[in-house]
Amino acid sequence: MAKIAFKKITKQYDGTAKPAVDAVTFELQEGTTCMLVGTSGSGKTTLLRMVNRLIEPTAGEILIDGKNVLEENPILLRRRIGYVIQQVGLFPHMNIAENVRVTAEIAGGWTKQRLAERVDELLDLAGLPPAEYRSRFPRQLSGGQQQRVGLARALATDPAILLMDEPFGALDAITRARMQEELLRIQRDVHKTILFVSHDIEEAFKLGDQIAVLSEGKLIQLGSPIELLANPADDFVRQLVGADSILRQLQYLPVSTAMVNELDSNAAADSSVLPSCSSSATLLQAMFTLIEKNVTALNVYDEEAQEHIGYVTLTSINREVTKTHSELAAK
Numbered sequence: 128m129a130k131i132a133f134k135k136i137t138k139q140y141d142g143t144a145k146p147a148v149d150a151v152t153f154e155l156q157e158g159t160t161c162m163l164v165g166t167s168g169s170g171k172t173t174l175l176r177m178v179n180r181l182i183e184p185t186a187g188e189i190l191i192d193g194k195n196v197l198e199e200n201p202i203l204l205r206r207r208i209g210y211v212i213q214q215v216g217l218f219p220h221m222n223i224a225e226n227v228r229v230t231a232e233i234a235g236g237w238t239k240q241r242l243a244e245r246v247d248e249l250l251d252l253a254g255l256p257p258a259e260y261r262s263r264f265p266r267q268l269s270g271g272q273q274q275r276v277g278l279a280r281a282l283a284t285d286p287a288i289l290l291m292d293e294p295f296g297a298l299d300a301i302t303r304a305r306m307q308e309e310l311l312r313i314q315r316d317v318h319k320t321i322l323f324v325s326h327d328i329e330e331a332f333k334l335g336d337q338i339a340v341l342s343e344g345k346l347i348q349l350g351s352p353i354e355l356l357a358n359p360a361d362d363f364v365r366q367l368v369g370a371d372s373i374l375r376q377l378q379y380l381p382v383s384t385a386m387v388n389e390l391d392s393n394a395a396a397d398s399s400v401l402p403s404c405s406s407s408a409t410l411l412q413a414m415f416t417l418i419e420k421n422v423t424a425l426n427v428y429d430e431e432a433q434e435h436i437g438y439v440t441l442t443s444i445n446r447e448v449t450k451t452h453s454e455l456a457a458k
């Protein structure tokens with residue numbers, strides 16, 4: 128298990144006027160993924176690197192499962208924390224198996240047999256068939272494949288925590304999407320606690336249980352993608368998450384945000400025959416169903432309780448997605 132708690136964590140670099148990370152406080156539950164987003168220079172990398180003590184804080188604390196990281200041996204600490212960065216940094220003279228094995232070898236405590244098995248497991252996990260890839264050298268792999276080796280290597284010691292600093296930033300859109308799927312798959316299997324820096328808000332929405340928005344070293348908002356979209360703390364967050372984009376809202380907001388309890392009389396003619404839709408479906412899915420079935424309303428049911436909880440109509444969807452715009456216009 129690994130829960131990370133940041134308590135007023137602060138870093139001010141020598142000779143600078145302002146802290147790069149300024150009294151940031153939040154918690155990251157074990158087995159969840161938190162995406163760190165914010166403009167360039169907002170302190171994301173600094174925050175990340177204080178977790179594995181590549182950077183020492185000026186003030187405040189970081190606790191892993193209640194234990195202050197500053198009280199731990201940095202070498203032992205880093206064995207429990209996988210670290211993935213954009214520049215993969217594979218050793219060019221080592222083949223892929225050796226590159227994956229190296230962190231586990233340094234950590235020690237593995238038999239040769241177990242190490243070899245572990246390398247194959249990890250290459251499989253990263254979508255690189257071991258028989259084909261284990262003896263190749265980094266230069267014989269594409270950039271995206273090298274990135275996957277980097278991910279496999281970070282997982283080699285089976286760390287409870289993964290720190291990822293724009294790991295997929297340099298990849299083309301298709302490879303990036305594939306890597307994101309791979310990470311989601313790995314996360315479903317092995318449940319790491321992940322802190323992931325990204326400049327790509329789509330990526331943050333796709334991978335994050337929580338999104339932490341940093342600006343000038345301060346934590347501006349922490350919440351689920353939907354919370355950020357539905358209730359951005361300020362105009363900066365609103366812009367960053369694209370809360371003004373109608374398409375973004377349709378894509379991510381659940382039907383439950385646009386539900387009505389009653390239908391007006393002409394729509395209510397026979398509500399028992401209306402098609403239904405789950406409250407967790409997105410507004411976009413609901414809209415497609417409304418158009419496809421050519422009806423004015425859908426029955427919304429709660430997936431867990433399997434019971435009817437309201438209706439959604441084109442009007443109610445429209446009201447929800449234009450809410451932000453009318454709020455803005457009212458300012």
Ligand SMILES: Nc1ncnc2c1ncn2[C@@H]1O[C@H](COP(=O)(O)OP(=O)(O)OP(=O)(O)O)[C@@H](O)[C@H]1O
Nearest residue numbers: 140141143147165166167168169170171172173174
């Ligand atoms: N070693 C250093 N000495 C002095 N200032 C530094 C040092 N490293 C970073 N900074 C400053 O701290 C601030 C935060 O830097 P950091 O690298 O954490 O930002 P970031 O959010 O990761 O940005 P990016 O998105 O561009 O990677 C910046 O203003 C940067 O100039």
Ligand SMILES: [Mg+2]
Nearest residue numbers: 171172173292
């Ligand atoms: Mg950075």
